[in-house]
Amino acid sequence: MTNDDIDWLRLQKALAVEAEKGFVDLVGKQYRFSEFLCLSFGKPPATLSVEERRRWQEMAMQFAEYHQMTQEERQSLVAAARRCLHLSQQVSEQQHLYALGDIEDKETRRQGGQGSNSSHQPPATSHSSDFPLSSTGVQMCAPTDSRIIQPKTSTLVSTKSSEINQRLAPSLEQPLTRLPEIGARRGEILAKLGLYTVRDVLLYYPRDHINYARQVKICDLEAGETATLVGTVKKCQCFTSPRNAKLSILEIVLKDNTGQIRINYFFAGGRYSHRGWQEQQKRKYPPGAVVAASGLVKESKYGLTLDKPALEVLAHPGDTIDSLTVGRVVPIYPLTEGVGADMVRKAVTTALPSLVHLKDPLPKALRDYYGFVEVREAIANIHFPADTDALELARRRLVFDEFFYLQLGLLQRQYKARQIANSAVLSPSGQLVEKFYQLLPFKLTGAQQRVINDILNDLKKSVPMNRLVQGDVGSGKTVVAVVAILAAIQSGYQGALMAPTEVLAEQHYRKLVGWFNLLHLPVELLTGSTPAAKRRQIHAQLETGELPLLVGTHALIQDKVIFQRLGLVVIDEQHRFGVGQRARLQQKGESPHVLTMTATPIPRTLALTLHGDLDVSQIDELPPGRQKIHTTVLSSKERSHAYELILREVAQGRQAYIVLPLVEESEKLDLKAAVDEFQKLQESIFPQFQVGLLHGRMSSADKDEVINLFRDNQTQILVSTTVIEVGVDVPNATVMLIENAERFGLSQLHQLRGRVGRGAAQSFCLLMGNPKNETARQRLKVLEESQDGFFIAEADMRFRGPGEVLGMRQAGLPDFTLASLIDDQAVLEIAREAAEKVMEKDPTLQRWSLMQAELTYRYQKLMGGTILT
Structure with missing residues (x-):
């Protein structure tokens, strides 16, 4: 037959x-x-x-x-x-x-006339498991013995018949609308999720999984856990609720040799009251039928039950379960209105056979060295894993891929930038730098000197420097930047220093004027508040080269700002600028050296993600004589203690900050609160002292006046919003009281705390608030117990996520599908190491064309080009 x-x-x-x-x-x-x-x-x-x-x-x-x-x-x-x-x-x-x-x-x-082996000869396979990669023997297509998990039966189908499978399976670029199992109507619905091709579906990873793979006896069920049980139907009835004619109830009682459990389904709607429909439900689960049930175990008035479980009728208790949702690890996909979970799962099962077309871009030697599964196995198991172990291996490989191609792209960008040898070669030693060292009233710390050496070594090369200097509040980053600027000036070039706010730009300008006057060098400040006449004068002096250094805000990137010979760009708190803004300033010169600085400590994982193409130096040492800031968390009921401390310090001739939160969504409301608080403090709490008010909606002139009064100690207490976070340097201030501290991020609190402790006297930071949960209390405890900005930044990232740590909502961060900068730090480190090893062997990736193609695809699809802009 x-x-x-x-x-x-x-x-x-x-x-x-x-x-x-x-x-x-x-x-x-x-x-x-x-x-x-x-x-x-x-x-x-x-x-x-x-x-x-x-x-x-x-x-x-x-x-x-x-x-x-x-x-x-x-x-x-x-x-x-x-x-x-x-x-x-x-x-x-x-x-x-x-x-x-x-x-x-x-x-x-x-x-x-060709031999049978000519078209079926498998590619050469590297037998070496070592890594770094060898130049030969790297397998660039799927191994002939790789296997793909088929979700319905969880069996492994060998790719021994790969040619036949490839004939049958749709191509990766096949439109979903042309697949018989999906069709035009379902294809249009799936397009709401951005799913248009087979490849799109395969790469549409679940956002979570529910583990129904654990099969237990009824007596071993525990509330709150997910489980699968296999039992015999003892009773099944389907009826209309006597209390509600539009509510039908399907009740099934399952039993095994350890007990029994009652499961209820509720159906709202008149059509479910039809007797024929109810009889049909009863026939599905007749007494004696063997049923597998998977769901969340919950308490009910009848005892433990399964909440809306998925059911499958089996031939016998040991029968194989074929369902996509019963007795297995079930994928949970991101959905949108009109697109159901079953439709997505159906699309995935339809697409999975097309994995035979997918070739692994990672060389086998690299996979073996780090213990990664093949990409086809990973994708199959991220969708329908046989068990939690298979899921973990799949996720680890795919998370690695997301991090690896990001790091590879950043390193390639760095490599390409270093091939451009047309930057100014600056002299690290000279009269200006030596004279500046002599002017300093203090000795540089070992960390400062180490970072300066890093910078000066970069400036000696014709390859443009691209270095990030990280340093905690008060670590002395400005002095380091000045040495670099003077190296540029003494070599005949100009420098530019850009800061994100006028307050910070003015603070830098004030410091630099003091030093540059002693060196007989002009320096100017350009902000949005600079008068038109002064602005024209600055523009003219820049073009002629008379002005060697310009400090400013975003005003520096305006078209009218033209440097004669820009050799060095310094960007402070660089994460507050967009990629385009930083690039526009660099374009004011011909491949100028770039030094970026931040006083916001960035966790290593975040630094690798945002700045993986930069050289990073860290000032991890505070100047001698700086005392630890005594930090205390207070409740609003302990406000009198805070006022007593402020009164005591101010009476001794010192000064204090009182900071109120500023929330964007209710800026006017918070402004009113700041004004009210200022009036109350001046009139009722500290009438014997002068109280000042500073907030972001004041004009630049008014801000300057308030800050100058506080700096000159004509105002003893400054009530402020977060505009003092950076740029205000008053060594005489010894107390910082932060109201509603739970509304701030830890890194921001650490920055605010850095406004005190800048002199020799003992300083205090009081974090006042009423945290509503244990997490909020733990966050404030971190500040109370640690002064380490990098430790605090790590904790902040765990509490709030990476986007909020830098005061932004994911701006500039790649859109990872699976990877987490918090949970997958170890994989990120591995990915960086692997990318570095690949770049050592072949920075052009000509040996690994599939890897290069995947890198291009990832940046277009996953990162949207933001990293390589």
Whole structure:
């Protein structure tokens, strides 16, 4: 009997109709259902194995006794027959395709005269597991023994027949609308999720998984856990609620040898009250049927139950579970209105066979060295893992990929920048730098000197410097920047220093004027508040080269600002500028050296992600004599203690800050609160002292006046919003009281705290608030117990996420699908190491064209080009 002698569709339809009608042994035109199945299974296809044909004969004998069976036995037999038929059809069709493949191969050999091995020779495979990569033997396509998990049966299908599989499976770029299993209507719905092709679906990873793979006995169920149980239906009833005519209830009681459990489903709507529909539900789960149920265990008035579990009827207690949601690790996908989970899962199962077209861009030597699974196995298991171990291996590989291509792109960008050898070569030693060292009233710390050496070594090269200097509040970054600026000036070039706010720009200008006057060098300040006449004068002096250094805000990137010979760009708090703004300032010169600084400590994982193409130096040492700031968390009930401390310090001639939060969504409300608080403090709490008010909505002139009064100690207490976070330097201030401290991020609190402790006297920071939960209390405790900005930044990232640490909502961060900068730090470190090793071997990636193609795809698709702008 050939494959064509079996009408597979007719057999499956007969089984489906019998199940739908309640296993009544339907009567057809020629035969009863049982007679038709007995005859059909009595003639198995010749393409089946001996074992499969034996199973068909046994099935035929069982259908011969169908009329004597109970309802439960009939249901089990029909279920077994459907599974047997499904598997046999797959085997038969595969054998048929093998035959066709042999015919095509013979025809090809006859026409082309080529040996049979010429088109099937597998690529050479590296037998070395060492890494770094060797230049030969790197396998660039999928290994011939790789396997793909088939989700419905969780079996492994070998790619031994990869050519046949590739003929059958849709291409990765095949539109979903052209797949028969999806079609135009479903394809349009899936497009709402951005899913247009088979590749899109394969790379649409679940956002989470629910573990139903753990199978337990009823007596071992525990509330709050997810589990799967297999039991026998003791009772099943479906009825309309006596209290609500539009509510129907399906109640199933399952039992095993350890106990029983009641499961209820509720259906709202008049159509569910139809008696025919209710009877149909009861026929699905007749008494005696074996059912697998997966769900969340919850307490109910009847004891433990499963909340809306997924169910599958089995042939017997040890039967294989075929469902996509029962007894397995179930993927949970991001959805949108109108797109259901079942539709996405169906699309994924349809797309999975196309993994045979996917070649792994990572060389086998690299995968073996780090213990990563092959990419096809990873993608299959991220969607439908056999168990939690398979899921973890899959996720680790795919998270690595996201980090690896990011790091590879950043390192390639750095490599390409270093190939441009047209920057100014600056002299690290000279009269100006030496004279500046002599002017300093203090000795540089070892960390400052180390960072200066890093910078001066960069400036000696014609390759443009691109270095980030990280340093905690008060670590002395400005002095380091001045040395670099003087190296540029003494070499005949100009410098530019850009800060994000006028307050910070003015603070830098004030420091630099003091030093530059002693060195007989002019320096100017350019901000949005600079008068037009002064602005024109600055523009003219820049163009002629008379002005060697310009300090300013965003005003520096205006078109009218033209440098004669810009050799060095210094950007402070650079994360507050956009990529485009930083680039525009660099374009004011011909490949100028770039030094960026930040007083906001950045965790290493975040630094690698944002600044992986930069050289990083860290000033990890505070100047001698700086005392630890005594930090205390207070509740609002302890406000009197805070006022007593302020009163004591101010009475001794020192000064204090009182900071109020500023929330963007309610800026006017908070402004009013600041004004009210200022008036109350001046009139009622500290009438004997002068209290000042500073907030972001004041004009620049008014801000300057308030800051100058405070700096000159004409104002003893300054009530302020967060505008004092950076740039205000008053060594006489020893107390910082921060109201509603729980509303700030830890890094921002650490920055605010840095406004005190800048002199020799003991300083204090009081964090006042009423945290509403334990997490908020723990956050403030971090500040109380640590002065280490990098430790605080790490903690802040864990509490609030990476985007908020820098005072931004994911700006400039790549949009990772699976990877987490908080949970996957170890994988990020591995990815960086691997990317560095690849770049050492071949920075152009010519050896690994698939890797280069994947890198290009990732930056266009995943990162949106933001990193490489």
